[in-house]
Amino acid sequence: MHQQDPDEIPLSELLGNSGESVPRVVSVARQGGFGAPSIQVAKKSSSAALSEDELPLALLIGTERKKECSRRKGKVEPCRKAPKRKCERMKAEKHRKAKKLQATSTKHRAEDESIKWCSLEHNGVLFPPEYEPHGRPLLYDGCEIALPPEAEEVATFYASKLGTVYLEKETFRKNFFDDFRKTLPVDLRKRIVKLEHCDFSRIREYLDELKERKQSMPPSKRKELREAEAQRVAHYTVAIVDGRKEKVANYRVEPPGLFLGRGDHPLMGRVKRRIFPEDVTLNLGRDAPIPPCPFKGHDWGSIVHNQRVTWLACWRDPISDEYKYVWLSASSHFKAMSDQEKFEKAQQLSKHITKIRNEYTKGLESADRHTQQRSVALYLIDKLALRVGNEKGEDEADTVGCCSLRVEHITLQEPNIVQLDFLGKDSMRYFNRVRVEALVFHRLREFLKGKRVSDNVFDELKVEELNDYLKSLMPGLSAKVFRTYNASYTLDKLLHSVKTPGPDIHSRLLFYNEANKDVAVLCNHQRSLPKTHSLMLERLRDKLEESRAYLEALKMARGKAQASPDSRAQVTRWRRPVVEIPEDCSLAERKRIREEAEKRPKEKQVVNMGLASITRGIAQTQEKIRRLEADLKTRDSLATVSLSTSKINYLDPRITVAWCKRHEVPIERIFPRALQEKFMWSMGVSEDFRFPISNVVSNDPSGAST
DNA sequence: ATCGAGACTTGGAAAAATATTC
DNA sequence: GAATATTTTTCCAAGTCTCGAT
CATH class of the missing domain: 2.170.11.10 (DNA Topoisomerase I, domain 2)
Structure with a gap:
């Protein structure tokens, strides 16, 4: 129509x-x-x-x-x-x-x-x-x-x-x-x-x-x-x-x-x-x-x-x-089954990956242009977790994946740096500079030679051919499996890279999120900066500053208090003035008043404290500062990264469940209710589950049948 | 061989729900 | 306890990939 x-x-x-x-x-x-x-x-x-x-x-x-x-x-x-x-x-x-x-x-x-x-x-x-x-x-x-x-x-x-x-x-x-x-x-x-x-x-x-x-x-x-x-x-x-x-x-x-x-x-x-x-x-x-x-x-x-x-x-x-x-x-039988099959396939790939990598490395040397292109494309899909890049219609946004990359999207830099800059799925920008193998670099230079910027890099390669080829290497294999495989493999590797990921839940979750973040970056899962992001950071920094100043004041007071234990020492603290909002005013009005108050200078507050409460205050404030510092760091580094996409689609939940069991982290701290339901099938996994399944004995009979 | 219909997964933004804060 | 901040869910767009018709 x-x-x-x-x-x-x-x-x-x-x-x-x-x-x-x-x-x-x-x-x-x-x-x-x-x-x-x-x-x-x-x-x-x-x-x-x-x-x-x-x-x-x-x-x-x-x-x-x-x-x-x-x-x-x-x-x-x-x-x-x-x-x-x-x-x-x-x-x-x-x-x-x-x-x-x-x-x-x-x-x-x-x-x-x-x-x-x-x-x-x-x-x-x-x-x-x-x-x-x-x-x-x-x-x-x-x-x-x-x-x-x-x-x-x-x-x-x-x-x-x-x-x-x-x-x-x-x-x-x-x-x-x-x-x-x-x-x-x-x-x-x-x-x-x-x-x-x-x-x-x-x-x-x-x-x-x-x-x-x-x-x-x-x-x-x-x-x-x-x-x-x-x-x-x-x-x-x-x-x-x-x-x-x-x-x-x-x-x-x-x-x-x-x-x-x-x-x-x-x-x-x-x-x-x-x-x-x-x-x-x-x-x-x-x-x-x-x-x-x-x-x-x-x-x-x-x-x-x-x-x-x-x-x-x-x-x-x-x-x-x-x-x-x-x-x-997502929690239905149908979806759960196909989810399991997806991760099973990704695990299968781990058994073939060495062979496949050898295969496409060999293919780079081929004299045949088609084989070369197929090999380079697969190299990029495997190493950079690119999507395969099907053709798109005229009535759609101009976005690309690996096979549809055009000359304008690639810049080569001697001796072996490839810069990729293109709009991928959902018009999200993919920008990356990577060192590649010499032969890959060489081939890419050949593919670009004599072409206009709007020409396809992989002009002799079709997505179907690539997928047909993958099927000849492993039954059921297609390009997207590499994304699943590399995402899950990376998470598993990172989560196992450290024996004890932190003394308390808070630091362990931080560690998990870091690993999750690495995967998200690999898959280029981005999100736009939340509108209030910089404001939020500012507030955090503000709080941090306030806490640090308070800590100093407490320490000074402690010195005085120790000198004369029975008296109470004065502690100075700078805080924002309390805002008074009239009862009967509109929402917009209230908001305006609040914002106004934000701009007012801080007020001095002096309290008298005994030694005991000063000591307690110091410990509490130090803890608060630590927490704020960690918060500031992670929030800033996660600002434009979306963790949820990989969590929902790419990471074998058994990796996460096993990690939670090993480190006594309640699963609900990582999977919200809906995800717990979606991944119900993975909850019984043993704590030594590995992705890919190694020679570690697993309680998972079908997976262990290597 | 090629093409397009069809079915299914994956994706970020926005809305809604919930937690936190003052 | 209401306002705000954060998390979770919903929404629907946009990918992948297979298969059957030609």
């Missing part, structure tokens, strides 16, 4: 808000059909008409499988081995069934695709509430203009972005304004022709009022509302998969709004229209009841019974035309 000339799109479809706007049924959208033939599209109206050939294999064998599943259900599965066996059994059985089926079927099906579930029940998805017009006008050339609800909604999206950096971007404003005008009735469209003449402040005021009202709500009321909301959505938060009750991750359908891409996205500011039931495909067990469609006069786009996938629902994103899926939560 985004290919269409935007002016041709009917208003109602663009906004997707009016009653008669009934988007196309998913199953007939694009490319003449939804999905490949192996995915069974049972368009509801015609599902009964599907012949046996068109039914998913799994459905035909559904009854038998169901029995087997329920038998297994009660069995407690030991951490890792059982799921794997189960998976293999399933595959084997599927294979047999597939052969049987093939004999009677004219349609050929893939035989190695595994069945993910036998029964699946859920309540569909939760749609955002209908738009409620507020009636605040747009000002055009200073004149009030009452907008029809569709236009008002889009104007309100924009108003909510006032004051953000998006509005500074030409592309954003243009895309928005083009789409906004399409929502206007003809007469208004003729009149409203320039964004600069539009004033959204009245709408913004309304949004601010809403916010203020919400903020000033008493906590009790807030809690009440929260609980009511939880009850309203409860129905959608769980699914039943093979008899297991599982949490659904994103049961909410994405609401309409302005598309906010990352970096210089050509589509930023476009209106992302509302999603309707007609857009949505539900994936359900054949026996599961079809959830009633929540909107009168509407119906689900289609219902499928696809046992080869784990999604519960999907629709196409109106902006990118990509699929959006509703998944189970």
Whole structure:
């Protein structure tokens, strides 16, 4: 749809808000059909008409499988081995069934695709509430203009972005304004022709009022509302998969709004229209009841019974035309299994890594340009943890990974320094200067020779070829596994580099975070500086200074007190004056008063203290200073590094669990609740777990089968 | 061989929840 | 006990990678 000339799109479809706007049924959208033939599209109206050939294999064998599943259900599965066996059994059985089926079927099906579930029940998805017009006008050339609800909604999206950096971007404003005008009735469209003449402040005021009202709500009321909301959505938060009750991750359908891409996205500011039931495909067990469609006069786009996938629902994103899926939560069986498989694969790589490194080092010497490029690319992926860098479309931000690096991204410096400077995933800048092996440097120089800055460095290499090659070295290996492997390997190495990581929990956590940070830096996991970062640092330094001065004063007082033990010594302390805030003033006012007070000079405070309390004070202040110093250091060094991404995606949780066990650190100090649930499968690991598995005896039988 | 659909993981920012501080 | 700081969760964009059609 985004290919269409935007002016041709009917208003109602663009906004997707009016009653008669009934988007196309998913199953007939694009490319003449939804999905490949192996995915069974049972368009509801015609599902009964599907012949046996068109039914998913799994459905035909559904009854038998169901029995087997329920038998297994009660069995407690030991951490890792059982799921794997189960998976293999399933595959084997599927294979047999597939052969049987093939004999009677004219349609050929893939035989190695595994069945993910036998029964699946859920309540569909939760749609955002209908738009409620507020009636605040747009000002055009200073004149009030009452907008029809569709236009008002889009104007309100924009108003909510006032004051953000998006509005500074030409592309954003243009895309928005083009789409906004399409929502206007003809007469208004003729009149409203320039964004600069539009004033959204009245709408913004309304949004601010809403916010203020919400903020000033008493906590009790807030809690009440929260609980009511939880009850309203409860129905959608769980699914039943093979008899297991599982949490659904994103049961909410994405609401309409302005598309906010990352970096210089050509589509930023476009209106992302509302999603309707007609857009949505539900994936359900054949026996599961079809959830009633929540909107009168509407119906689900289609219902499928696809046992080869784990999604519960999907629709196409109106902006990118990509699929959006509703998944189970990270703690679900599906996700836990694939997580385990991921780390298992990374561990496998450790057994092949020496061979692979020899292989690509040898490849550098090859006379064949293709082999050279493949080897250099793999070298960079392995050493620098780069992403592979698939091709990107024109309607996306210009970002690159290894294979899509262009000449402009690389600077070579004799004798062997390579400087990489490019925008990677999410338009995050990757900047690194590294020493590389002489031959790598040499090859890179050759690859750059005679090319324009916009040419690809690896012009003879395709991502698929690289991955095919990796598969020839180790089954199932692909480029991303190197990131997982190197991240986990590094953490394990660092955590084992020191016997005792600190005398107390605080210092041990500091040590862990340092290791975590090294991994995050390796993976280039950055975050933007929090807005109040420098302020926060300033406050910390301030506190530190204050504590140091106080310590000096205490020490001086101690001298005096020791001279005449019975008297009390005077201790001087400089502190910020206490702020007095009048009761009845607005939030903004209070904030202003506080900020004002920050600027006032410190006040002198003199107290009389006895020797005992002075001594106590010294010890306490020294401890406080130590803590502040450590805090200041870590906070500064972690300011632009995001630890969570690697923790969630790259670090084998067993490394962390084992470390916590060895050093008596409670796991919740490192994994917050959601991560503990996600990594439940790893909690039983032995404290001598190593990544990769070395010859240390592990309690993990499947992993130890080296 | 190539291409694009499709499904799944990974990513930072923003919002919400919770802890800390005065 | 309210305001603020920090942590955790949510959101949804943006990657990777496989597979089947051509």
